[in-house]
Amino acid sequence: MALLKTTKLTKVFGGLRAVSNVNLEIHPGELVGLIGPNGAGKTTVFNLLTGVYEPTEGEIEFDGKSVVGLRPFQITQRGIARTFQNIRLFADLTVLDNVKIAYHFHVRYGLVESILRLGRYWQEEAEIEAKALRFLEIFQLADKKDEIAKNLSYGEQRRLEIARALAAQPKLLLLDEPAAGMNPQETQQLxxxxxxxxxxxxxxxxxxxxxMSLVMGVCERIYVLDYGSVIAHGTPQEIKTNPRVIEAYLGEEVH
Known part of the structure; x- marks a missing residue:
């Protein structure tokens, strides 16, 4: 069964169809790319999948259940986490606190225990801090744990954003242009x-x-959007040689 499936997913803003009848199917364990020229509707699709926008038409099923109409935090609790094209950290909080925040989607203590700082509150908070520190070690940020997030370098901020997304314990991770602003060496490391x-x-x-070097290097399948619609779907090799894809990127008909 598909982990994520969209059926005729459509979003209209005024008279503009930003996304039109998009059908995606992603199975557990896959690494899938979504590409297309600027303005093709890619980020709009991500915003629909994560509850930022509600579809005008169509269905989104995650893990066998519809997520249409759920708020972003509810979708995160279901198991979808994302990063953003423009990094969105809690800029004035520490590196450690940025990761700890993501764990609070899964706390078991209640509001009263939080306010009164009862026993289970302290136990869970200690567990959260230990888990967050392990994530920072994985992403080579442990030595920066007490720094303010906005003071990190660009590459460090990208790593922190991915670490925070993973701390939400997702089944599906959505990465929105993670290589934006990176040089070739940083892209290779990414x-x-x-x-x-x-x-x-x-x-x-x-x-x-x-x-494209990153997409072709890591993705097993690729969907291509143009003007809000899927124009191609296949393996990297199939996409690389697809005339409609070449035309969409070059703006000219390929014979």
């Missing part, structure tokens, strides 16, 4: 990290990216 993340955390990953 490619290796994405492969490692999938193996280490047994994750399914859906990736938006403009860097």
């Amino acid at each position: 490619m290796e990290m994405i492969r490692w993340i999938r193996r280490q955390f047994n994750l399914t990953i859906l990736l938006i990216e403009h860097d």
Whole structure:
């Protein structure tokens, strides 16, 4: 059974069909790319999958159940986490606190225990801090745990954002242009990290990216959007040689 399935997914803003009849199917453990020219509707699809937007038409099923109409935090609790094209950290909090926040989707203590700082509160908070520190070690940020997030370098902020997304314990990770602003060496390191993340955390990953070397290097299947519609779907090799894809990117008909 597909972990994520969209059926005729459509989003209309005024008279503009930003996404039109998009059918995606992603199975557990896959690493799938979603590509297309600027303005093709890729980030709108991510916003629909994560509850930022509600579909005008169509269905989104995750783990066999509809998530249409759920709030973003409810979708995160179901098991979908994301990063953003423009990094969105809690800029004035510490690196450690940025990761700890993600764990609070899964706390078992209640409001009264939180306010009164009762026994289970302290036990869970200690567990959360220990888990967050382990994540920072994995992403080579442990020595930065007390730094304010906005003071990290660009590459460190990207790693922190991915660490925070993984701390939410997702089944599906959505990466929105993770290589944006990176040089070729950083992109290569990111490619290796994405492969490692999938193996280490047994994750399914859906990736938006403009860097074709990264997409072709890590993705097993690729969907291509143009003007809000899927124009092609296949393996990296099939996509690379698809005339409709070449036309969409080059803006000219390929004979």
